[in-house]
Amino acid sequence: MTKRIFVVHGPNLNLLGEREPEHYGALTLAEINHRLQRLAQTRWGWQVHAEQYNGEGPLIAALHRARTWAHGVVINPGGYTHTSIALRDALTALPIPVVEVHLSNIHRRETFRHTSYTAAAAWGVIAGFGWYGYVLALEALAHYFASREASTPSAQKP
Ligand code: CA2
Numbered sequence: 001m002t003k004r005i006f007v008v009h010g011p012n013l014n015l016l017g018e019r020e021p022e023h024y025g026a027l028t029l030a031e032i033n034h035r036l037q038r039l040a041q042t043r044w045g046w047q048v049h050a051e052q053y054n055g056e057g058p059l060i061a062a063l064h065r066a067r068t069w070a071h072g073v074v075i076n077p078g079g080y081t082h083t084s085i086a087l088r089d090a091l092t093a094l095p096i097p098v099v100e101v102h103l104s105n106i107h108r109r110e111t112f113r114h115t116s117y118t119a120a121a122a123w124g125v126i127a128g129f130g131w132y133g134y135v136l137a138l139e140a141l142a143h144y145f146a147s148r149e150a151s152t153p154s155a156q157k158p
Pocket of ligand 1 (some may be wrong): 016
């Protein structure tokens, strides 16, 4: 079955590739999204739908919409990681697996970045591997779907 994956980027990530490459790498957001779409299609036959929001409300509204169509979510909540209980609540309300991704290793940076309000609402967290962290998140979702399908009765051999 074709899976639809929602990759959603939080505030300021539209600036990727323009500033702070030492923290966030040299690729633009469009380049990262394109790589994920190509990989997901060729390796698993999945569709990746990517969006970016600078505002908390629109980000939460996009997650509410994703309840109707997505099979999994990969989110980089950006700065809202460290501030937003509302975003955490929206993620908690999703009945599908969520993987939180950070380009930088937030635990090697300023103390205020060490706390993630959103992480507890995620199935898992990946941080510090740059854009490749999004690939790892897709791999994690593939493992999640495969392990669930293997344990459903219809997939069992007689
Ligand atoms: O490491 C990450 O992916 C972060 O989620 C990025 C956030 C930061 O607030 C988190 O602590 C960690 C910031 C995203 C800002 O992105 C920029 C990209 C280029 C230039 C300026 C900002």
